Each structure stands twice: as structure tokens, then as C-alpha cells.
Amino acid sequence: MATFKTVVRKKRADGFYPVYIRIVHRSRMGYIKTDKLITGKQISKSGEIKDAIVNEYCSRLILHYTDMTNRQDISSYSVMELIEYLTRSDEDVCFSDYANLHIERMIKEGHARNAKNYRLAVNHLERYLGTNRIMFGQLTSAVLQRWIENLSSTNRAKEMYPTCVRQIFKKAIVELNDEERDIVRIKFNPWLKISIPKSDSTVKRAISAEACREFFNRPLPKSKMISPVPELGRDVALLSLCIGGINTVDLYELKKKDYNNGVIGYKRAKTRHSRKDEAYMEMRIEPFIQDTFNKYLSKDEDDEYLFVFHSRYRDYDSFNANVNIGIRKICQDMGMAKEDYYCFYTFRHTWATIAQNDCDANLYEVAFGLNHSHGMNVTRGYVKIDFSPAWRLNAKIIDFIFFSDKKSKQGKARDLEAPADKMFRITKKMMIYGRAYFKGKVVSELTDIGFGTVDDVIDALANRLPKSIPTGSTVQFRLTNCDSQREAVYERSKGKGF
Incomplete structure (x- = not known):
């Protein structure tokens, strides 16, 4: 049982005595400082406080x-834990301070790229509210809804920024609240009433093999620079196109130890932290690209990085920006309209589109070559992968683009970075054959029309699943469009996905 008493301790330099509430708990003593001050004249010879106003205030505080303490089992609390429970349960917490701590922690844990998005989101929220000391109590559902509406004209930020802030909020509730001890520093979760809008689909169109030939075979714009950005843009775009659509950040971060016997092995930066296999990929360097590859190899024996990009550019963002500037300068020299300029990602999409449309690869092979998990991220974490099928597909793409004059089959390229349900389009008039698998066995099956979305089919299959499947178990759904003969595979967990 804790006991409380109003006391004074040491006299300040200005002659006043701060007033404390002394706590004795489990034979230990602690103090909670109040905002009251008294003089020596207000203290009796026995040390008791004589000021009636201060005593009344402290009596209410003790009550x-x-x-x-009567509402909570404090028997296991230390005196410091008890003080924290008593003083912090009603104290509003600074969201800005916690967000800064959360972002710094992300950087230390190797999530620097994601941390930049979180920083942008928090900075925008602070600008909107006009303060860099946002309190959790300020972030009501009404305030956040108005902020999200303020973002409505943006393409991507309207989804990304609220999602980042919501993640910070969610983490703070877990860390700062302790319902078992009745410590509730964050009083409410406003996100339960908020629906975050989806970002606009970014139009990133692949180009045909003919357009690739024109881009890569065109003379570079004249420049007085030793290392002109058009040359960098063309070469890095070529490296990406001929190394399975590798991203600039992965090229930038490749190390010498990652290149062995003509093969690079790397973990894709975008998804390495979210997949069981750490998004590991191996790709063979084809003879066609070897000269360009060697052109940027670091010759410094003390440099751990494979390419010279680290010594020339401050960070990945600077490198990526220069690559895109170089690509745009070539497009400008080609007389293209500004809205049709290529970017680095154009060539990753081109690899995927030519693979499927012109090299007879199916979507599984395309996804494998692009280092997408394609719904098999758990499986990839267990299997030692043979990457040679991706190498052969990559070689076929190079042959088709650079060693033939065949025309591409596609008109406008499809966005192969889009989620699977956007790839696998269905309408209510299409006949769909769906199967649900659990532990390798078909446990639900249907063939019907009238489905508007992939989720409609999955819901129908889920309703037919045996009730004996435990909650949390993963079920695989394979859907076949009987009209187009295209297939897609999805995973859902019982209790979350259905």
C-alpha cells in the first residue's frame, strides 16, 4: 500500500521551497514535484506546511x-514505476518528438529509404498544422480528415503520407500505452474512423523494341563534360534493361563481393525487409553488356563498392536524379514531346513487357525475372532458387531487342508494377474457374460468371472452405480466366484475408 504526504525538500537559490508529494511504496521513497512554491515563513518548526491554499491543492492531488492506486494492482510496481503511472497517464505526449525518434530508429535499422517518406509525411503534417510540436491529442479524426483532404490534389502523397503517420501512431500506442497497468498516455486512435484514399496509378509505359533500338543507337547530344549525364543515363538504362530490369538503388549499392564468375547477387532494396528470402536475386552479365558494365567498375582497391557511382554521387537519390536527367536530355534531343519523355523505370517496364509479349514468357516467369515475390514470398524463403531461367529469359530479351529487327507485338505497354489484381482483369461476363488450395489439396472449387473483381471470386471460394481450417492459416487461390486462359495466384490468411 502506497502512502502520500505533502513535503518540502531543499530551498532554492531565490529563497523559495518547491512543494512535493512524497510517496512511500514497498519500503522505498520517491517524490512527485508540484508547481507550488512556499517561503520559509509558511513552514512550521516541525516541517509542516502552513499555507492553506497549498495544503488544499495537495490534498486534492493526493486524493x-x-x-x-485503488483502481490498479500496484503490488508489483517499483516506486519509480508507480510515479510514472501516476504522472504520465494524464499527460499528453508530443507526436512530433515520438515521430522523430521513430524515424531515427528506422534509419538505424537499415530502413533509410522508407524513413525519407516518413520524414516527408511528418514535415507536411507539421506545416499544415503550423507547428513542429504536434501533440497526440491534437490529431483527432476531424483534423486528420481535413489534412488528407488537403492532399487530395496529389498523386501519391494522399495515400503515402497518411499511411506513414498512421504507422507512427500505431507504433506509439503499442509502446506508450500499457492497458494492463492502466497507463493510457494516448487516449484515442483517430484512424479507426478514417479511410485513406488510394494513390493515382502512375503511368509508366514501356516502349517497344523499335523505340529501344532508336534510343540506344542514337548519337549522344554533344557535351563538353568529361562524364556527360546523357551518357550516364543511356548506359545505366542499358544496364537495367540487360540485367533483368535492375533498379538504380541496387546498382548503386552493389559491392565487389556481390560479383562472382560473371554473376551479380543482390537483395532488392525495395523489398528486402519485407520478404522472407530478403528479395535475393542473381543475374548473369551477358557478353553484350559486359563493356558497359566494365566501364563503371571501381578500380580503387580500397573501395568496397562494385561501381564508381559512390565516388561520383553523394547518395542514391543524387545518382538516380542524374540518370533521369540524362535520359530526358536524350529524349529532348530526339524531338520527343515533354510528356512522352522516358525515365529510368521505362526500361524496367520494357524488359517485362517484351518478355511476355515478344519472348513468350508467362507472368510467373516475368515476375521471377523482375524479382517480384508473385505471391510466393513464403515459399521463396524455403527453397534454394535456381536463377538460370531468368538468365535465359534475359538473354532472349537482349537478342530480340538488339540482335533482330522484329517489331514488338504490343501497342501500349501494360504497367507490370501494378498489383496482381490489376494485371488479372475480369468482368461479370467472363467465365472464371477458381480453386482454393490448403496444404496442396483443392478444398474449394467453382466455375461461374458474374464476378466483378478478384476479391469477389476469392470471397465465393472462401465461403466454401472447410470450417476445420485454423485461423491464421494461409490458403492459396488459383484463378483462371476461361476466356483469355490467363491465370493468377493469390494468398490469403484466414482471419485477415477472408
């Missing part, structure tokens, strides 16, 4: 603390 409040006593009520809180």
Missing part, C-alpha cells in the same frame, strides 16, 4: 493519486 486523486489514492483513487488511481
